[in-house]
Amino acid sequence: MNLLTSTWVLFLKYWPVFLEGLIATLKTAAIVVVFGTLVGAILAMLKQIRFKPLSLFLTFMINFLRGTPLLLQLFFFYLAFPSIVGFDLSTEFCIILALIVNSSAYVAEIFRAGIQAVDSGQYEAASSLGMSEFHRMTRIILPQAIKNILPALGNEFVMMIKETSLSSTFFMSDIMTSFQVVKSNSFLVLEPLIIIAIIYFTLTTVFSSLVKLLETRLSVSD
Amino acid sequence: MTNENTPILEVQNLKKNFGSLQVLKGIDEIIHKGEVLTIIGPSGSGKSTFLRCLNLLETPTSGDIIFEGITLNKDTKVNLQKHRQKIGMVFQHFNVFPHLSALQNITITPVVEKKYSKQEAEGIAMDLLKQVGLDDKADQYPRKLSGGQKQRLAIVRALAMKPDVMLFDEPTSALDPEMVKDVLNVIRDLANSGMTIVIVTHEMGFAKEISSRVLFMDDGLIAESGSPETIFNHPTHPRTQEFLAQVL
Numbered sequence: 001m002n003l004l005t006s007t008w009v010l011f012l013k014y015w016p017v018f019l020e021g022l023i024a025t026l027k028t029a030a031i032v033v034v035f036g037t038l039v040g041a042i043l044a045m046l047k048q049i050r051f052k053p054l055s056l057f058l059t060f061m062i063n064f065l066r067g068t069p070l071l072l073q074l075f076f077f078y079l080a081f082p083s084i085v086g087f088d089l090s091t092e093f094c095i096i097l098a099l100i101v102n103s104s105a106y107v108a109e110i111f112r113a114g115i116q117a118v119d120s121g122q123y124e125a126a127s128s129l130g131m132s133e134f135h136r137m138t139r140i141i142l143p144q145a146i147k148n149i150l151p152a153l154g155n156e157f158v159m160m161i162k163e164t165s166l167s168s169t170f171f172m173s174d175i176m177t178s179f180q181v182v183k184s185n186s187f188l189v190l191e192p193l194i195i196i197a198i199i200y201f202t203l204t205t206v207f208s209s210l211v212k213l214l215e216t217r218l219s220v221s222d
Numbered sequence: 223m224t225n226e227n228t229p230i231l232e233v234q235n236l237k238k239n240f241g242s243l244q245v246l247k248g249i250d251e252i253i254h255k256g257e258v259l260t261i262i263g264p265s266g267s268g269k270s271t272f273l274r275c276l277n278l279l280e281t282p283t284s285g286d287i288i289f290e291g292i293t294l295n296k297d298t299k300v301n302l303q304k305h306r307q308k309i310g311m312v313f314q315h316f317n318v319f320p321h322l323s324a325l326q327n328i329t330i331t332p333v334v335e336k337k338y339s340k341q342e343a344e345g346i347a348m349d350l351l352k353q354v355g356l357d358d359k360a361d362q363y364p365r366k367l368s369g370g371q372k373q374r375l376a377i378v379r380a381l382a383m384k385p386d387v388m389l390f391d392e393p394t395s396a397l398d399p400e401m402v403k404d405v406l407n408v409i410r411d412l413a414n415s416g417m418t419i420v421i422v423t424h425e426m427g428f429a430k431e432i433s434s435r436v437l438f439m440d441d442g443l444i445a446e447s448g449s450p451e452t453i454f455n456h457p458t459h460p461r462t463q464e465f466l467a468q469v470l
Contacts, residue, residue, distance in 0.1 A: 124279055125317035125376075129331040129383055130307030139330060143321045 007191040014182045014192075021178030022199055028174065029161045032099045036160060037153070039100060040107025045137060047112060058108075065105035071166060074098045078170055095167045103160045110152045114145035147218050154211030158204045165200075175199055228255040229288075230387055230418050231276060236285035238271055245271045247442035248285070253387070258419045260429040260450075263439035264465055269422045272439065273391050276420065277309045278302060290386065307335065310380030314392040316372040318364045324351065324375050325360040328382045336383075343382070350378035354408050370401030374408050381412075388412065390421035426469055430454050438462045 011018070047058050065073065077098035082089045118141050126136040146153075168176035175196050182192040231253040238246040245268045253259055261269045274280040276287060278294055287294045289305055319327050328347035332338040338346075351357045354374040364372055373393060380388060390409065394402045406428050413419055413432045423429055429436060429450065436453040438446040438461070446459040454470075457463045 119317070121313060121315055121317035122319065125311075125313065125319070126331075127279060128277055128306060128309070128311035128313075128389075129335075129380065130303050130305075131331055131335055132303055135334050139334060140319055144319075147321065 003190065003194075006188070007194050010182070010186060010188060010191045011195055014178075014186070017178045017181055018175070018195060018199065020173065021175040021196075022203075024173035024177075025161070025164050025175045025203075028096060028099070028164045028167060028172075031096055032103055032160050032164065033157050035100045036103030037107050039104035041111050041142075043104060043108035044111030044115060047108070048115065048137075062105045062108055065102055066109070070098075070102050070163060071169070073102050074166055074169065077101075091170055091172055095170055095172055099160070099163065099167070103156065103163075106156050106159070107153070110149050110156060111145065113152075114149035115141055117148055118144045147215075150211065150215050150218065154208060154215075157211065158208060161204055161207060162200065229253065230255045230290060231420075232286070232288035233272075233276070234286040234288070236272070236275060236287070237283045238268075238275060238280060239283045245442055246275070246282075249442075249444055251437070251444065251447075253418065253420060255386075255418055256416055256434075258413045258432050258434045259421070259437065260433040260435070261420065261422045261437045261439060262424070262426070262429060262453075262465075263437075263445075267439040268442045269439050270391055273389050273420060273422050276389055277306055277311055279311075303335070307331075307383045308386045310383060310385035310388040312373070312376050312380060312388065312390045312393050314395050316364075316369070316376045316396070318367075318372050318376050318379070320364050323361050323363055324356060324367070327364070327375055328379045331379075332382055346382055347378075350381055351375075353411075354378055355404075368401060369397045370404045373397065373401075373405045377405075377408055377412075387418040387420065390419065390423070392422050392424065394423070394425055424469070426454070426466075438465065440465070 043058060043062065047055050049055070074095060077094045078091065081094055081097075122140055122144065123136060126140045131140070164174060165176040168174045168180060171177065179192045179196045182195075183189055186192070229252045231251075233249055233251040233253075236246050236249040237244065247268075249272060261272065263269050271280055275282050276289075278287065282295055286296065289309065292300060292305065294300055294302060294305055319330070322330060325344060325347050328350060329338075329340065329343035332343040332346070333340060348357060348360065351360055354377065356371060356374055356378075359367060359371060359375075364375070367375065377388075377393075393409065394405050397405060402425070406425065409419070409421070410428075410432055421429075431450075433450045436448065436450050437444050438453060438457070438459065440459075440461045446453060446457060446462045453462065454466065457466060
């Protein structure tokens with residue numbers, strides 16, 4: 001009872017800090033989900049092109065991104081990347097770029113599996129009708145693939161939302177950063193942790209439900 | 223419309239290997255406009271591979287596929303997509319698009335590739351659906367259709383592209399027996415309308431009835447070619463005699 005009261009009191013005092021963190025997380029997550037999915041889908045389609053050097057390179061890059069810690073990649077983009085490209089890049093830009101690059105590797109693998117699961121007869125039928133390579137992919141294969149991969153994609157989106165918390169390591173505005181701020185101002189640990197856990201859990205639950213809803217909507221044809 | 227002397231598809235010394243296995247061993251054939259050509263033969267004789275080479279779903283290992291005077295498989299500048307629009311194909315397993323309604327299955331390619339307006343394409347599609355008795359299924363998704371309905375849909379989907387020739391790859395092999403007749407009736411109507419047809423089938427009675435010419439394939443080669451009367455009643459090649467004795 002005591003803990004509940006102190007958590008509530010803390011929340012009433014610091015809610016603008018948490019709100020600011022929530023808004024920042026939502027912004028980052030939205031950008032990462034949209035661009036991560038887009039880049040991932042493009043990578044998966046590029047891998048379908050029968051050009052050995054390209055597909056070998058993409059396979060290696062995707063495996064490398066999946067096989068090294070995200071925190072390592074964040075440090076690379078935060079510390080090394082700006083000097084490599086020779087531009088003065090903001091922390092936000094570098095961190096969000098790293099998150100997009102990382103998530104696109106996972107999304108690419110999900111899309112590849114989805115594309116390969118579509119019956120080859122679909123591709124042949126579209127070819128025999130005289131559809132262009134592009135339309136075969138966008139009108140016939142991808143719509144069927146996306147329906148199959150939606151559950152896996154939904155999981156990946158939830159992962160992306162949670163992984164934005166790593167940006168607090170670089171003092172970027174974020175729910176996790178709000179926790180750090182409140183913690184050092186109030187000298188409390190458990191109460192702000194409870195608050196941000198509730199925020200994260202609500203966020204991912206709402207998001208999962210939205211994906212579920214989309215799955216039901218898309219399954220009208222089967 | 224039917225000019226028996228105009229070649230529509232010419233096949234010259236066609237060979238196809240899958241790895242070390244040679245499936246087609248040198249096929250020469252000329253298919254004329256208006257012909258209804260049936261290809262029969264034992265399993266593994268290369269019938270389907272031969273058919274799939276005609277629209278380059280299989281790339282020939284060597285030899286030429288000449289469609290309406292243009293060699294499809296040699297020059298990379300040939301717009302294969304445009305030529306394939308003139309070569310309709312119907313598959314054993316229908317391959318209708320499950321995420322599209324019956325109507326959309328037909329309209330999608332004319333709309334995205336031939337730049338038909340939606341209304342124009344839907345008008346053509348509805349006429350075609352009516353012809354094969356599926357106009358009441360226009361808004362249904364394929365999962366609600368029977369095998370025979372799916373195959374009739376697949377046929378009119380190909381016809382919507384206004385092809386000059388139709389290829390049928392065992393169109394009734396995956397159907398329940400009571401569905402076969404409906405599909406064969408559609409193909410028969412198509413043959414009677416003067417469409418050039420190449421069909422791989424195991425329906426010998428149907429082949430005998432609708433064909434203007436029959437090819438018997440064995441072991442990657444055309445063993446015998448002739449009128450249905452000749453092939454079915456007076457086959458000369460021992461392999462043809464043997465095969466027909468078993469299936470008839």
